[in-house]
Amino acid sequence: MKSLYAVIGKPIAHSMSPVMHNDLFQHYELDAHYHAFAIEPDDLADAVKGFRAIGISGFNVTVPHKVAIMPLLDEIDPLARSIGAVNTVVNENGRLIGYNTDGSGFVLGLKNKFDDLESKKVLIIGAGGAARAIYFTMAHVGVKHLDITNRTITKAENLANDCPYSVNTSILQLEEAENRLGAYDIIIQTTSIGMAPQTECEPLSLHNLSKNAFVSDIIYNPLETRLLKMAREKAANTQNGIEMFVNQGALAFEKWTGIMPDTSRMTTKVLTQLGGTKC
Numbered sequence: 001m002k003s004l005y006a007v008i009g010k011p012i013a014h015s016m017s018p019v020m021h022n023d024l025f026q027h028y029e030l031d032a033h034y035h036a037f038a039i040e041p042d043d044l045a046d047a048v049k050g051f052r053a054i055g056i057s058g059f060n061v062t063v064p065h066k067v068a069i070m071p072l073l074d075e076i077d078p079l080a081r082s083i084g085a086v087n088t089v090v091n092e093n094g095r096l097i098g099y100n101t102d103g104s105g106f107v108l109g110l111k112n113k114f115d116d117l118e119s120k121k122v123l124i125i126g127a128g129g130a131a132r133a134i135y136f137t138m139a140h141v142g143v144k145h146l147d148i149t150n151r152t153i154t155k156a157e158n159l160a161n162d163c164p165y166s167v168n169t170s171i172l173q174l175e176e177a178e179n180r181l182g183a184y185d186i187i188i189q190t191t192s193i194g195m196a197p198q199t200e201c202e203p204l205s206l207h208n209l210s211k212n213a214f215v216s217d218i219i220y221n222p223l224e225t226r227l228l229k230m231a232r233e234k235a236a237n238t239q240n241g242i243e244m245f246v247n248q249g250a251l252a253f254e255k256w257t258g259i260m261p262d263t264s265r266m267t268t269k270v271l272t273q274l275g276g277t278k279c
């Protein structure tokens with residue numbers, strides 16, 4: 001019988017996950033289908049109950065359900081538990097197990113670029129859910145120096161205080177981060193600034209950016225945010241959010257099927273869907 005996989009969220013119509021995963025099922029000759037379901041927050045518990053009843057094989061969880069899903073599952077992986085959010089669920093013999101592959105997807109991309117990631121000096125811009133997944137996962141894999149800057153300082157302080165993994169962190173005002181920017185090897189932009197309707201904005205000035213710096217923005221629509229354009233113009237290396245999106249999907253696919261899929265194939269599929277080229 002065909003296995004069913006899904007993504008649940010609201011809104012979900014523009015999700016690229018169905019195209020990406022259905023292409024992989026076909027490519028690896030797996031009798032499975034991936035479908036997007038728009039689920040209202042009030043219907044989440046019923047949706048999970050329905051998934052259990054039909055014996056769904058696994059599903060992704062996106063905004064606004066990544067936190068609310070947790071009490072509805074049978075087990076949560078320790079990293080996902082510490083992050084406080086789940087984006088991937090695996091059905092293991094009727095037990096729904098929650099994981100977070102957002103942070104590990106991002107870190108996988110960085111590890112492919114830096115052999116010595118642990119010793120890099122990193123600045124994270126933002127302190128929301130995405131920043132939390134990335135900060136905790138980077139601390140978990142042993143990155144030693146991770147600073148955070150955010151508009152609301154208390155949110156950054158809470159994020160750092162909640163992290164169970166040992167790491168050196170300074171919390172910086174945006175202006176302080178701008179002044180010290182030249183000290184960072186890797187800068188990770190996790191806020192919504194740069195995405196519509198804020199496409200003409202950037203979260204901070206790159207005036208002091210080191211030209212050897214690597215600037216990553218987790219936004220992939222647009223493919224090049226204003227921040228990345230400015231970084232490119234300063235001859236820094238840049239990365240958009242496609243790699244994180246593809247890698248979180250690849251790690252979910254691996255958990256479901258045991259196959260680590262071809263991420264270049266996934267990237268091409270997603271870029272074709274978005275109608276752009278690699279940044």
Ligand code: ATR
Pocket residue numbers: 125126127128129130131150151152155190191192193203
């Ligand atoms: P996500 O789960 O996608 O990370 P989130 O939890 O809503 O989203 O977090 C959004 C992040 O973007 C936060 O760091 C937020 O800053 P605050 O903590 O000060 O709210 C940041 N952000 C969003 N819009 C912003 C803006 N106009 N200026 C500065 N920061 C902004």
